[in-house]
Amino acid sequence: MRKSRRAFGAAIVAGAAGSAAASAQPAGPQKKVHYRSGKKPAKTPLFSSAVSYGNLLFIAGKGAHVPGDIKSHTKIVLDEIEAELKAAGSSMNKVLKCNVYLNDLNDYKAMNEVFLGRFGDEPPVRTTIAAAGGIPGNSLVEIDVIAYI
DSSP states (O other): OHHHHHHHHHHHHHHHHHHHHHSSSSOOOEEEEOOTTTSSOSSSOOSSSEEEEETTEEEEEEEOOOOOOHHHHHHOOOOOOOHHHHHHHTGGEEEEEEEEEEEEEGGGGHHHHHHTTTSSOOOOEEEEEEOTOOOOOOOEEEEEEEEEE
């Protein structure tokens, strides 16, 4: 009986040690911030540009803060999104959801002309709205996406 108590006590201690080791490493998906430079900036940014959780990748809204028309702004924004996706290990073909915010709903047709085909043969689901009050930074369009890695 004495041996079995010692064995039982040893099992409890071993189990507790195993539980402590297991709790030291979080289970499940982890949040990871992706920096295009590969390094965390010295100063905390206002928001993260790209964050993954498990195999999902969230890209913050991109705008074109330069002079131009809706077609040039849409191209700039889509090029930025593509670069951000590639830097995080994804691609335009892996985009699942896309939100498009237009400064003026009258630009819808011209934006679509540039948008068409940029996400491959099977484009993501998409929501397009005209943002009341405009797009920050005088961009004519802002786009954010959710993709997988």
